[in-house]
Amino acid sequence: MMSEKRGRALVTGASSGIGLEIAKVLASQNYDLIICARRKKELDDLSIKITNRYKVNCRVIVADLTTEEGVDLLVNNSEDVDILVNNAGFGILGDHFEMQLGRQLEMIELNIHALTRLSHEFGNLMVKKGKGRIMNVASIASYISGPSFAVYCATKAYVLSYSRALHKELKNKGVTVTALCPGYVTTGFQEVAGMELSKMEKLTSVPAKRVAEIAVKSMHKGKREVMPGIVNKPLPLVTKITPMWLQLIIVRWVLK
Numbered sequence: 001m002m003s004e005k006r007g008r009a010l011v012t013g014a015s016s017g018i019g020l021e022i023a024k025v026l027a028s029q030n031y032d033l034i035i036c037a038r039r040k041k042e043l044d045d046l047s048i049k050i051t052n053r054y055k056v057n058c059r060v061i062v063a064d065l066t067t068e069e070g071v072d073l074l075v076n077n078s079e080d081v082d083i084l085v086n087n088a089g090f091g092i093l094g095d096h097f098e099m100q101l102g103r104q105l106e107m108i109e110l111n112i113h114a115l116t117r118l119s120h121e122f123g124n125l126m127v128k129k130g131k132g133r134i135m136n137v138a139s140i141a142s143y144i145s146g147p148s149f150a151v152y153c154a155t156k157a158y159v160l161s162y163s164r165a166l167h168k169e170l171k172n173k174g175v176t177v178t179a180l181c182p183g184y185v186t187t188g189f190q191e192v193a194g195m196e197l198s199k200m201e202k203l204t205s206v207p208a209k210r211v212a213e214i215a216v217k218s219m220h221k222g223k224r225e226v227m228p229g230i231v232n233k234p235l236p237l238v239t240k241i242t243p244m245w246l247q248l249i250i251v252r253w254v255l256k
């Protein structure tokens with residue numbers, strides 16, 4: 001006998017990596033899904049897999065969320081949701097003045113603008129219902145200023161700060177906001193960012209599937225923030241006690 005549906009979840013950036021794994025975890029928990037990204041084939045393949053395996057509905061919306069039209073398309077074609085996972089995002093490694101500005105501005109559009117609009121649109125409906133969960137994917141980069149990763153770290157600092165504030169604003173309204181702050185996770189992220197993980201970094205990386213399981217569990221518990229991976233946990237404290245001039249030297253050295 002099929003168990004009862006638990007509601008509907010929208011996952012952005014579900015065509016690969018962490019978002020794809022989060023979509024699978026939610027489907028395994030019997031949520032119907034709306035999955036969004038730009039790559040249609042990857043989304044269609046995932047939708048077929050999810051539908052066959054978990055017997056939930058999985059609808060694909062192809063949209064470029066760096067554009068206003070893309071966000072409109074997603075908003076206008078989605079029913080209200082019980083869970084919103086703002087996962088789509090990217091970074092590009094390199095010095096700010098040595099890279100094209102356009103792509104860096106797109107990073108701000110996706111990592112900040114789209115995430116904020118979607119949180120506002122869907123969060124509003126959740127508040128009206130008095131129930132809902134939002135997960136915003138930040139990063140350990142949220143805690144640092146990153147020479148050679150300047151815009152990316154700044155966008156993720158925004159995601160963490162914004163999510164913490166919303167968590168507080170909404171907590172007594174039945175809606176929780178969880179910021180997911182992963183460290184290194186081997187996904188499509190590295191190729192898009194133009195970075196290669198060192199042996200050490202690979203050793204500290206947490207598989208995307210594990211990140212997704214921890215993230216969804218924390219979101220259901222209504223946690224404000226979650227950082228998968230034991231090695232990453234001291235970072236917030238370390239950044240508090242290390243002078244900024246030294247942090248900048250270390251981060252520059254690690255990222256170069």
Ligand SMILES: NC(=O)c1ccc[n+]([C@@H]2O[C@H](COP(=O)([O-])OP(=O)(O)OC[C@H]3O[C@@H](n4cnc5c(N)ncnc54)[C@H](OP(=O)(O)O)[C@@H]3O)[C@@H](O)[C@H]2O)c1
Nearest residue numbers: 013015016017018037038039065088089139185187188189
């Ligand atoms: N991997 C890491 O080490 C790491 C660490 C900390 C935080 N994160 C964060 O985790 C999130 C997921 O990244 P990931 O590691 O899973 O990388 P990924 O495998 O590259 O996944 C990124 C997802 O975002 C989607 N996306 C990118 N640009 C988009 C656009 N313009 N419009 C709509 N969707 C778009 C991609 O789909 P399409 O290409 O099909 O559009 C893809 O599904 C990101 O927010 C990232 O910043 C990653």
